[in-house]
Amino acid sequence: MTSLHTTSVRRRRLGVVTAAAGLIATLFTAGPAAATPDPGDAATTRSGVSVSEQAEARAAIESGEIPGVDEIVHSSNIKHLANVPKDALKGLNTDLAFQGKYAYAGNYDGFRIFDISNPKKPRTVSQVLCPGSQNDISVSGNLLFLSTDSSRSDNSCASTTQPATEKSSWEGMKVFDISDKRHPKYVAAVETACGSHTHTIIPERKNVYVYVSSYSPNETFPDCQPPHDGISVIKVPRSAPEKSRIVNFPVLFPDGGNPGAPTNPGVSKTTGCHDITVLPSKDLAAGACMGDGLLFSIKDPENPKIIDRVQDNVNFAFWHSATFNQKADKVVFTDELGGGGAATCNDEIGPDRGADGIYDITGKGDHRKLVFRSYFKIDRPQADTEVCVAHNGSIIPVKGRDLMVQAWYQGGVSVWDFTNSSKPKEIAYFERGPVTLDEVTTAGPWSAYYYNGYIYSNDIEKGFDVLKLDDRRTDPAKKVRLKELNVQTQPDYFDR
Template sequence: MSNPRRALVMAAAAVALALTSVPALATDIPPADTVVTSPNVTHVLNIPKPAPIAGTINTDIAFQGDYAYVGNYGGFSIYDISNPKKAKPVSSVVCPGSQMDVSVYGNLLFTAVDSSRSDDSCNSTSQPASVKESWEGVRIFDVSDKANPKYIKSVETNCGSHTLTLVPGKGRDRDKNVYVYVSSYNPNATFPDCQPPHDKLSIIKVPLRNPTAAAVAATPVVFPDGGNETQPGLLLPTSGCHDITAYAEKDIAAGACMGDGVLFDISDRLNPKVTARTTDPNFAFWHSATFSNDAKKVVFTDELGGGGGATCNEATGPNRGADAIYDISNGQFTFKSYFKIPRYQDDSENCVAHNGSLIPVKGRDIMVQAWYMGGLSVWDFTDAANPKEIGYFERGPRSAGGGGGIWSAYYYNGYIYAADFHEGFDVVKITDPLTNNARRVHTDRLNVQTQESYRNW
């Protein structure tokens, strides 16, 4: 970690838990480094990390057209996925700064930097946040030439950018501007650019015809009276949001905000309003959110422990480190149930509910989700009170030791793509009666934190 505020920027892994009540046997754990899948899942391809960033971990993924953009603590890589069975790297950009959450819009790639750097350049080095001249925030790249991306702009934001969410403009503004909701947290009185109580978002306005004019346009406070700060078992008291998923066409967003789950009205892009809040005694750290396609449900993930714990096990119990499924009715949350992967992991394996996306199945609510060394899980929450896993892909414990696993796993145009800390970029396919009709749905982009409805069923 480059400074104390980054206790949650993870280079190892996090914590989760298992749903099954039957203790796992040693014989249930796959051999070291071995890929195992459910019968309906096929491992299509693995691409090791390209040499320029092979020494740092993979993180998030964004998609546009025939390309996938994979973030990495050392920068990012672009992959040609026009033929998923023969996907290949096109280029890699070395530009260090955790955790490199990525989103793409037109020819612009936005990357989040949540580690204090000596300056905003790609040659920067780690520097304490207590130094006023240190930089962290959002970097913008022009990716019109996939083989030669160009770094065109940086925007510094208070407390950096742990994650970022693109929100298109509305009406006539849609073709003029895109907005970047920057999530950050954990202020410290010794950090000049990250003062407590924080509790806010930074919103960057990006003029699409002149992206180098991008700048912070608003800093709305999410928790004017303070967030959840006293609940026993919280990883950290609420001081901002970890991640936000915007459903722009419906003018709503869901915020996973440390100790709080939040629903926003984002009809005024620069002035999001909190319309509902909830807490959960079993949640330690609200990490991310996914709406159902009809926005009548939302799945929140809990990043129990924040990293490194081997707690996909019986000891942790069924209700901690889980996903929580909520109905949204009359603008308010109603808790329905928890979901955990029903596969215990070895005590050497870190496991946590992490990043996932919907699989566009008509009439059902199904998503794929990363669980670090728990692999990826395909699960059905159509019956919100009784979710169930329907497929999985994972690897056995690392022979090299230490943590790792799949950071993000997303469905895009017929395939599942996964970014693994150490193992690189995986292409996976599920063949199942519950998911097969998703193959009919194709889109030309996917930024998971910017949900768009699936209309061409």
């Protein structure tokens, strides 16, 4: 483990933007196989940066408007405690989950387990080679869940890429036994229609329900046929995970969902969901589903019931993820404009696209409605070579306030306050400068989450970061302690 040097904090000019069962996991012993990215959250390096754009970026660096290549800058209320670079797993770093003194980090080539008992010196406990795009990750008790959203030759961790047009190809959910953190065991696999881009768990005493989000069906894909207007619900018995099975495929869009272009130009056609966040204490879920945002009841987890549905056909291109506030009277939806492969934090795009949308929840019971209040987007200037867009984050548990930490790819980590739904504001940040000035490159934090007093971030290329936030507005959260955190399964922080 090495720590990157943190540069002195600059006075930066803000406001520039006008805007199958029983298998043993294959542990790393040799070079990892390459995983093939799928649409949405796909990592891409794109050429075509003009000479003038490169010159503008260099001028912005020289003037101090943006940090230099790979330079670290941050607000005065954030400290960079540690960075752990990639090691055995060379793929893209993705999502995070937490349990006790452990952090679990997804990677396109598998997953890594960190001991974070000393946040200043995270230590690698194990690395599991199990290639498959996304490798979205969750944990519950002795079980770890891993999403595979790239077509593979089989369901093993030794699989290779294979066209989705072949019937024998496999995508879906994998389940590991992590009772021995040093030697996780692969114990179950469940194939799901169109794979598993992300997943969300609903833990119960005897079972764990898994909501599988996937999308982009195609008539040439035998296991991913249109219409694909719902989610897969998997039931996993804790005592016998090898008996995991799909128990339902509820249709969430009986009318087919948002038609996208040409009816709604610039908006994704809804062919499934990208991500779902559940709030079990309130029997609620919020779905970010490509062209639609959903609020639904999970009182019966096998049969979710839609309460309300909203669209934003002016500024939202791709509904990517959702976060409830603690009182469950607000939802923050993110727009992944450009699919995680475009520079969107600039004057050309403006402040309302590629942003967060803040919605109040009004009414009661089945009559609740999602009511739009405002957009939030970081106003720290980014170079046109930097992929920057709203991505994964979590609330920071402070009574009486709505605070959130969020990843913005090369826009870095942002801490912001949406207590006033109509006037959100950033209160802290951490970011690195451009990876390069020669190409538009996907990099930066994929996820940034608050857990037991610290912010943990999984940077797509630079590795696992630990940040400490010291601010009177967020300090009360340091007293809140959790035994387990899967951000898409939001806890009730103050009623446990």
